[in-house]
Amino acid sequence: MADTSMTSRVVEAPTGSTITVKSETPLLPRAAFVLITLASLLGVYFTGRMHGLAGFALFWRWTAIWSPALVVGFLAWRLFYLRPVESGLSPERVGALHGALLDRVRVVGRYLAVFSLVAASAPFVVEYLSGWQATALVLANLAAAALLPFAWCDRRLAYLALAAGAGTLILWSVADSSGLVYLTLVRAAHLLAFGLWLGGALFNLGAAVPAGRRHANMHAVVAGARQLERFRWVVRTSLPTIIFTGLWMALRYGGFASPFWRDGLGLLIPLKLGLIGALVVIFITCPLYRACSPVRGVCNLDDLGA
Numbered sequence: 001m002a003d004t005s006m007t008s009r010v011v012e013a014p015t016g017s018t019i020t021v022k023s024e025t026p027l028l029p030r031a032a033f034v035l036i037t038l039a040s041l042l043g044v045y046f047t048g049r050m051h052g053l054a055g056f057a058l059f060w061r062w063t064a065i066w067s068p069a070l071v072v073g074f075l076a077w078r079l080f081y082l083r084p085v086e087s088g089l090s091p092e093r094v095g096a097l098h099g100a101l102l103d104r105v106r107v108v109g110r111y112l113a114v115f116s117l118v119a120a121s122a123p124f125v126v127e128y129l130s131g132w133q134a135t136a137l138v139l140a141n142l143a144a145a146a147l148l149p150f151a152w153c154d155r156r157l158a159y160l161a162l163a164a165g166a167g168t169l170i171l172w173s174v175a176d177s178s179g180l181v182y183l184t185l186v187r188a189a190h191l192l193a194f195g196l197w198l199g200g201a202l203f204n205l206g207a208a209v210p211a212g213r214r215h216a217n218m219h220a221v222v223a224g225a226r227q228l229e230r231f232r233w234v235v236r237t238s239l240p241t242i243i244f245t246g247l248w249m250a251l252r253y254g255g256f257a258s259p260f261w262r263d264g265l266g267l268l269i270p271l272k273l274g275l276i277g278a279l280v281v282i283f284i285t286c287p288l289y290r291a292c293s294p295v296r297g298v299c300n301l302d303d304l305g306a
């Protein structure tokens, strides 16, 4: 299913081999981003309906969970997978890629700040929140909105913004779990794993791909491939975490054979299982078809030869 319709540009690499740069972003990473978003929409709809929410409040509450999830995964890449220096690679070329990536963090960070402002207004339409929960959620989102525009140039502020995003997801887990400690922990693990995956997918599409295109040289490709591999390890952990925590939460409503899963709200959970199945297929297929990046070699360094 490799996309053959893309036009390509060939760049001479310093070692003499060539690096091909496709002009279009491959379909699979975009599809993964949409499917993760869709699965989150179904999850928030399920939980919101269980809490008696309806109409616009349901959708608005989803933005308040989707937005901090993006912040968490996006800043995790900026802080942990992205390195200013990579062993064995040219400091100048890796530094140039690093600068371009931080510039993308600056641009995308502004959008995330706006989303965080929208998320800060959601607690006002969610009636079941207690006073302290609503206040804490508003403050955490406002903090993220204030810090995000500086996350590209100041690591400490980026850590604080990441903490604000993760704190928001944990606060929702507390608010939705009726004081049950195990449920709070399992729900928080479900949401944090979702955030690391979704926000990482956003970084790949919104920062790694455009910056990698502009730095098509051997050193930047190897640095990009290493970053992507760090993210893949996170996905390898997030995937089973989401499945096990999701199944655990689902089984609280009825056993595997329960009629609850066959219609109405219960049908959303088998649907989510279908979505996660599709995401597993994408995760396996993406490197096989070199579809994670338009820059040859980032998906699999073997493509560059010796």
Ligand code: HEM
Pocket (backbone or CB within 6 Å): 035, 036, 037, 039, 040, 041, 042, 043, 044, 045, 046, 047, 048, 050, 065, 172, 173, 176, 190, 191, 194, 242, 243, 245, 246, 247, 249, 250, 251, 269, 270, 272, 273, 275, 276, 279
């Ligand atoms: C990429 C895949 C998935 C994503 C992004 C995702 C995301 C979410 C989100 C955002 C929520 C809402 C929590 C809230 O509103 O407080 C949620 C709830 C839920 N998810 Fe998932 N989920 C995924 C896969 C799964 C799977 C595979 C299952 C199990 C079959 C599952 C089961 C559940 C259940 C049962 C809830 C509701 C828990 C409750 O309210 O009691 N999820 N999920």
